Amino acid sequence: MLKLFRVMVRRDLLLAYRQKSDVLQTVFFFLVVITLVPLGVGAETELLRSMAPGIVWVAALLAALLSLPRLFAHDFADGTLEQMVLSPDPLPVIVLAKAFAHWLTTGVPITVFASLAAVMFDLKAEVAAVLVFSLLIGTPVLSLLGSVGAALTLGLRSGGVLTSLLVLPLYIPVLIFGAGAAGAVAVAVSPAAYLLITGALSLFALAIAPWASAAALRIALE
Structure with a gap:
């Protein structure tokens, strides 16, 4: 199974390398969102600092949703x-x-470019570090649970919209605790509890998502 896992990962990474535009589109969308929000809410430094974790996490969530259709669509x-x-x-x-x-x-x-967002929002080093770490341990939830939604809507018209409607409610917990970790540091509170819950959500998604997605794929292909 380990060999199968390595072969499949290598195959999908090679396909992604050949279709760089899909990856660049996701990163570009993430950067556009975190850039436009400050233009809309104003240049108040303290306001932007307090909003930054939520803005970055929402941008990451939306960017992940944008990329979900390619998870199974090409192979289908x-x-x-x-x-x-x-x-x-x-x-x-x-x-x-x-x-x-x-x-x-x-x-x-997205996690790598989140450090750029930290500079844009003038976050303190410890807040930026926790924000990046929360994304590192929390973004696997976006891919794992997103695979369930992508499998359930495979081959349907407006599948991307349906995937968003199915997956967005499942993303709310990791959004709350992932952004809350950086917010806690900003007010001098330990982020340990938020990070532990974020990591637990990733482990929970790891435990159930592959089997749920596999079942959904079998149903979609019947």
């Missing part, structure tokens, strides 16, 4: 996904590998 269009489902290889491992590759091409770049 050329028939590769059907062969994956019919193969003797465990489908949850395949789904987990695809979600991991999605996180590497979406969650990791």
